[in-house]
Amino acid sequence: MLDQTNTDLVTDALDGLRAPQKWLSPKWFYDDAGSAIFEQITDLPEYYPTRTEAAILRDHAAALAALVPGGGALVELGSGASVKTRTLLDAGSHFGAYVPIDISEGFLLDTAGDLMRRYPDLSIHPVVGDFTGPVDLPDAVAGASKVGFFPGSTIGNLDPEAAIDLLARARAWPDARHFILGADLVKEVPTLVAAYDDAAGVTAAFNRNVLHRLNREAGANFDVAAFAHEARWCDDPARIEMHLVATRAMQVTLGPEVIHFANGESIHTESCRKYTPDTLGQLAEAAGWGLAELLTDEQDRFAVAILQA
Structure with a gap:
């Protein structure tokens, strides 16, 4: 059966x-196999998005971590191995909680266990769920200010209506403050x-x-x-x-x-x-956010957008 x-x-x-x-x-x-293969993709020489976005996050780690109020929660959609997230966790000693959300249960729980060992003072609440639909956040962060994190240009995998719905659901989180969004840009x-x-x-x-x-x-x-x-x-x-x-x-x-x-x-x-600054701004506004800032690399290959409630 x-x-x-x-x-x-x-x-x-x-x-x-x-x-x-x-x-x-x-x-x-x-699934577990697909998640593992995707992590291999991120190390490929042709696959520029991961290393380009990682460099942007490293260069702006302090400012991005500061978007989370003291005791607030960083909520990541499609967390995978949470590799890039560690840049923000390292800079966010004031975070109250981290909520990784992923559809692959085994991969998520293994990653969360590793993070609990790396960050013993941080409250980590993994949620198994499909972020393309409604996901219930844990009760432990119900009263916390929240900042969304959706790196990796996964927003580009969604059609415009689904992308707007995802961002709108995050905008509706109680006390949602900002949303940090990775997006690949149009290029050659x-x-x-x-x-x-x-x-x-x-x-x-x-x-x-x-x-x-x-x-x-x-x-x-x-x-x-x-x-x-x-x-x-x-x-x-x-x-x-x-x-x-x-x-x-x-x-x-x-x-x-x-x-x-x-x-x-x-x-x-x-x-x-693939987005342009204009199409990213239009996407954010349609979901009830404002595009506060766009962080890019020197070659404008990739963007980390800061959306503000």
Whole structure:
């Protein structure tokens, strides 16, 4: 019998694979294996966002940590390994609490345990949840001032409506003060494509992992090797799309249905929108925030936006 996660996985996957342009939600990338592969991606030479954002956070750590009032809580959406977060935790000895939220329970709890050992004086409250929908914050931080943290340009994976909804939910947290948002900026197309199609094939493995997960957890029978990874640039809207392209005609059983693939037909697995200062400001305002400051690197490749309630 499928557990609730697997039932949700099958239902969501069938919704996407029935569509004329087949799709899968990127949230299903992040099981334990996918989360581990993504951490490998962040170290790739082609993948500039992680190291560029990390440098911005290091350069402005004191000012960013100061956005959290004394005794306040830093609430991170999609916390992963919380590597970049440690820059703020190191500078935030006045923090009352840190709330990491992630969909991958095992990965989250392992990371939270490590952080508890590293920061024994900080109250850490991990929350297993899908930040693309409502998430209940722990009672322990109910009365604390809150600052949101959403690094890594993950906001670009959401369509505009979903991105606005996410930011609006954070704006509705009791005593929400600021929101620290990482966003990748529009730049040369070859640089963007290479970041999502690295020479070592790590991103390809990350993309295909969702098919492994469907086989393992949902009883599907995808021939994973028969799907090629592809990164595509789209001018309007400005985004990279990741696809899994069938290299031959085939049929796949998933739950009660058989899904047919033509040779060359693709599954759209992720969109990674790239922003400009203007489009970031419009996004923030639509969700009830103001864009207080935009911190960028010298080459304007990446931005850390400070949103103010």
